[in-house]
Amino acid sequence: MTTASAPVLEIRDLSVSFPTETGTVSAVDGVSLDLAAGEIVGMVGESGCGKSVTAMSIAGLLPGSARVTGSVRLDGTQLVGARESALRRVRGREIAYIFQEPMTSLNPVLTVGRQIGEVLQVHERMSRRAARARAVELLTLVGIPSAAQRVDGYPHQLSGGMRQRVMIAMAVACGPKVLVADEPTTALDVTVQAGILHVLRDLRDRLGTSVLIITHDLGVIADIADRVVVMYAGRVVEQAPVDDLFAHPRHRYTAGLLSASPQPGRHAGTDRLTEIPGLVPVLASQPDACTFADRCPAADERCRTAAPPLEGIGGADHVAACWYPCTTAPTAAQEANR
Amino acid sequence: MTPQPNALEIADLVMHFGPVRAVDGVSLTIPRGRVTALVGESGSGKSTVGRCVVRLVEPTAGTVRIAGTDVTHLSRRRLRPHRGAVSIVFQDPAASLDPRMLVGEIVAEPLRLAGKRISRRDRDARVAPQLERVGLRAEVARRYPHELSGGQRQRVSIARALISEPMLLIADEPTSALDVSVQASVLNLLADLQRDIGFACLFITHDLSAVEYLADDIAVMYLGQLVETGSRERIFARPAHPYTQALLSAAPVADPVRQRHRQPVLLGDDLPSALDPPSGCRFRTRCPLAFDRCATEVPAQTAIGDGMAACHLVRPDGTGPDVRTADPSEVLS
Ligand SMILES: Nc1ncnc2c1ncn2[C@@H]1O[C@H](COP(=O)(O)OP(=O)(O)OP(=O)(O)O)[C@@H](O)[C@H]1O
Ligand SMILES: Nc1ncnc2c1ncn2[C@@H]1O[C@H](COP(=O)(O)OP(=O)(O)O)[C@@H](O)[C@H]1O
Ligand code: SF4
Ligand code: SF4
Ligand SMILES: [Mg+2]
Numbered sequence A: 001m002t003t004a005s006a007p008v009l010e011i012r013d014l015s016v017s018f019p020t021e022t023g024t025v026s027a028v029d030g031v032s033l034d035l036a037a038g039e040i041v042g043m044v045g046e047s048g049c050g051k052s053v054t055a056m057s058i059a060g061l062l063p064g065s066a067r068v069t070g071s072v073r074l075d076g077t078q079l080v081g082a083r084e085s086a087l088r089r090v091r092g093r094e095i096a097y098i099f100q101e102p103m104t105s106l107n108p109v110l111t112v113g114r115q116i117g118e119v120l121q122v123h124e125r126m127s128r129r130a131a132r133a134r135a136v137e138l139l140t141l142v143g144i145p146s147a148a149q150r151v152d153g154y155p156h157q158l159s160g161g162m163r164q165r166v167m168i169a170m171a172v173a174c175g176p177k178v179l180v181a182d183e184p185t186t187a188l189d190v191t192v193q194a195g196i197l198h199v200l201r202d203l204r205d206r207l208g209t210s211v212l213i214i215t216h217d218l219g220v221i222a223d224i225a226d227r228v229v230v231m232y233a234g235r236v237v238e239q240a241p242v243d244d245l246f247a248h249p250r251h252r253y254t255a256g257l258l259s260a261s262p263q264p265g266r267h268a269g270t271d272r273l274t275e276i277p278g279l280v281p282v283l284a285s286q287p288d289a290c291t292f293a294d295r296c297p298a299a300d301e302r303c304r305t306a307a308p309p310l311e312g313i314g315g316a317d318h319v320a321a322c323w324y325p326c327t328t329a330p331t332a333a334q335e336a337n338r
Numbered sequence B: 001m002t003p004q005p006n007a008l009e010i011a012d013l014v015m016h017f018g019p020v021r022a023v024d025g026v027s028l029t030i031p032r033g034r035v036t037a038l039v040g041e042s043g044s045g046k047s048t049v050g051r052c053v054v055r056l057v058e059p060t061a062g063t064v065r066i067a068g069t070d071v072t073h074l075s076r077r078r079l080r081p082h083r084g085a086v087s088i089v090f091q092d093p094a095a096s097l098d099p100r101m102l103v104g105e106i107v108a109e110p111l112r113l114a115g116k117r118i119s120r121r122d123r124d125a126r127v128a129p130q131l132e133r134v135g136l137r138a139e140v141a142r143r144y145p146h147e148l149s150g151g152q153r154q155r156v157s158i159a160r161a162l163i164s165e166p167m168l169l170i171a172d173e174p175t176s177a178l179d180v181s182v183q184a185s186v187l188n189l190l191a192d193l194q195r196d197i198g199f200a201c202l203f204i205t206h207d208l209s210a211v212e213y214l215a216d217d218i219a220v221m222y223l224g225q226l227v228e229t230g231s232r233e234r235i236f237a238r239p240a241h242p243y244t245q246a247l248l249s250a251a252p253v254a255d256p257v258r259q260r261h262r263q264p265v266l267l268g269d270d271l272p273s274a275l276d277p278p279s280g281c282r283f284r285t286r287c288p289l290a291f292d293r294c295a296t297e298v299p300a301q302t303a304i305g306d307g308m309a310a311c312h313l314v315r316p317d318g319t320g321p322d323v324r325t326a327d328p329s330e331v332l333s
């Protein structure tokens, strides 16, 4: 999606490494991405490829041992290296987070209303009474039925889906510009997931919130994202508007991922899934190679000796880091559509 | 010629853990060589059904027959000769493989448990082709599980499950803990092995795209009971139970153009508890079509082909309203 206005969030060349006993591990290696106002960007990638570390580094949520370089600008304000007091103001008010397991982020001994209310009392200096009334509104906004009663309930009295709705209500309490949702539906059943995705989309439509949603589920991406960022071993390997990415994946990993997923209407009796051979690499450990080279059917010497740059392919809004990007061979999804 | 008994016959299976009614009257048959997927929300009792079948737990009531033999209440010792007939693969390969055992010992363990005494040489000779069958090199036998990737570990559990040449394999979420790029190879492997060896399979999962890929038949579970069963083709084309319809409509497809035109049926997410299931139809607290009778009367199973659906609104000919298109007010008028 090309938007004329400057992005709300602009990440440039972000790298994160952690010192460990066996040396420094590089978790994120030169990630750049933009989030426009009211845009939903989906981030996909395998376990350990650096999605959560990227997300946490945006508002300085990583442990103190993390070494973060590069730039994260929120409406022009630099957040990398900002003071903790400044970051605390940003968190909650301007950038809010929701995570996979809502129970661990909720306080079990406080009512739902008190927890949402506290956010409002601290950040918006609301009175306790006003905060409670606003909490009821927020719970209604995120689709909790009989919010006026639920507001006095405790987290353990709620189902997983309801708790995630409470987390979202808390996250949007102060009207943040950016909502970072790290696997918000992974622990939920599909019937409940559909409701949560609906709430996120609705918030974007009504409040204009920009959303960065992290998932490993291509169905969730197809459902909710305007634009997609594909990560592999600590790097962004492809970025494109959602339709373009699914119809014309350019990076060989993206293409492999799309054809590895079972498609509706296909059965093992007549069809084989395309496998991606080899192991998932743990980290970006090869500065002078494509990190996918070990598993890529098209890899050659060049791929093993030089890292491909992230470049525009077929338009500036579609970028991929691949020496031999896929041409427009149809993907399994396209085949299924025929 | 006497007909061969089915690989699995479960009748009126009940499994209560104290007050928790995990499984509450499930009947299910899997003919030899067929794959039945068991789908449903987490906590609906899918794994418990699997654990009753392999007798990790002893059912509260009902019967489990494997290849015609009633194994429901057999003692450990009397169960032994039947152990080889059914195997299980669990969701989390890291947790289900003993970290102190070599892969070779792990794969051979079912032989030891079946009471067979075999020499090391024999064991290695039996293990090597199993590993090869699941796409692992024979050297892997001398490694420990933590030295393998998640996908490789799941291959090891599949090799272990198949060494006794079972008639029935229970696969409990075999791909859920794996990376997407690795899931395809495990699904392909299960499909290949199933076709070549011909075992029957109870494939427990919540991944509907994997169900469509692998299953011949589908059983849909809700809060301890089956609400619908049928062939893959019929269930995907014409789901009859409102829960099945909602489930299929809610699972997003990995294709943005198609997904944009789909409308998920949004159910409330107040899931009832297995401690105190709703009266009448257990789905009624979330069913968009629920009406008075649903609270007072347990819906009977209406036969549809070889399967069934348990809903008051399904007509004797197997047709009924579809929550994906129906306006609730019209259905009931
Ligand atoms: N505090 C830390 N110290 C050392 N290494 C870390 C730390 N936090 C994360 N890492 C490493 O950084 C890499 C990226 O981790 P991250 O949590 O971002 O993965 P992810 O893409 O979110 O994976 P998942 O899909 O499993 O959530 C991993 O190799 C992880 O082990
Ligand atoms: N050993 C046990 N003790 C008590 N409750 C259990 C036990 N095993 C399962 N349950 C309960 O039984 C229900 C069904 O569980 P399970 O079969 O694991 O569901 P599924 O596999 O469909 O997610 C759940 O409410 C679960 O908490
Ligand atoms: S750069 Fe080479 S190895 Fe990397 S994805 Fe492209 S073709 Fe494959
Ligand atoms: S019996 Fe009633 S509540 Fe149950 S599925 Fe049918 S219509 Fe819905
Ligand atoms: Mg993560």
Ligand SMILES: [Mg+2]
Pocket: B043, B046, B047, B048
């Ligand atoms: Mg389970």
